[in-house]
Amino acid sequence: MKDKNIPCEKTKISISEMVLPNHTNNLNTLFGGKLMYWMDMAAAICAHQNTKKVAITASCDNITFKSPIYKGDIVTINAFITRVFKSSMEIYIEVLAQNAKIKKSIISNNAFFTFVTLDDKGKPVKSIEVKPKSEEEKKLYDGALRRRQLRLILAGKMKPEEADELKSIFN
Numbered sequence: 001m002k003d004k005n006i007p008c009e010k011t012k013i014s015i016s017e018m019v020l021p022n023h024t025n026n027l028n029t030l031f032g033g034k035l036m037y038w039m040d041m042a043a044a045i046c047a048h049q050n051t052k053k054v055a056i057t058a059s060c061d062n063i064t065f066k067s068p069i070y071k072g073d074i075v076t077i078n079a080f081i082t083r084v085f086k087s088s089m090e091i092y093i094e095v096l097a098q099n100a101k102i103k104k105s106i107i108s109n110n111a112f113f114t115f116v117t118l119d120d121k122g123k124p125v126k127s128i129e130v131k132p133k134s135e136e137e138k139k140l141y142d143g144a145l146r147r148r149q150l151r152l153i154l155a156g157k158m159k160p161e162e163a164d165e166l167k168s169i170f171n
């Protein structure tokens, strides 16, 4: 029988942007809100291209800005699906900034976005399955369950005592 699971690596998409003056803050570095917009956009493209359905942002966690990105830098955002639950999926985002002068890339930040696929009536609906292959993908796949439970607790959608993956933290 044909395996319907899509390898995580096949869900990967990338987008690139050049940091222009209208993308910057008063310090001439990339405005954080603009980067968050690009990250959300990359996650949205990843969800749409892979599920072929309407998908919306349900949450995003752990955005930290490790180092500034400068005017003229090229920002590349990689996104792939780490795990699909029912209607929701976790998308891992990695942001690389290539310095225009020294041509060196740094990982500026990363984050996890959760997208939910919707049917024609706007109701959450199951979409695809993904399967991890590499060690990194397997680690992300396993951790996705813990991260899901944590974010649902923080959103008030799960009781801590129901979070079996997090028992050691909450009990």
Ligand SMILES: CC(C)(COP(=O)(O)OP(=O)(O)OC[C@H]1O[C@@H](n2cnc3c(N)ncnc32)[C@H](O)[C@@H]1OP(=O)(O)O)[C@@H](O)C(=O)NCCC(=O)NCCS
Pocket (backbone or CB within 6 Å): 056, 057, 058, 059, 085, 086, 087, 088, 089, 114, 116, 124, 151, 152, 155, 157
């Ligand atoms: C996301 C949304 C569809 C969830 O609706 P809901 O009534 O909570 O639906 P459900 O309880 O059936 O949950 C649907 C899925 O969303 C997930 N979910 C809901 N809230 C979540 C949150 N805060 N973080 C992560 N996942 C969440 C649930 O775990 C569930 O996943 P599963 O099907 O894989 O188990 C709804 O809150 C919504 O439409 N939000 C607005 C989204 C939006 O407009 N985004 C654009 C940004 S402005």
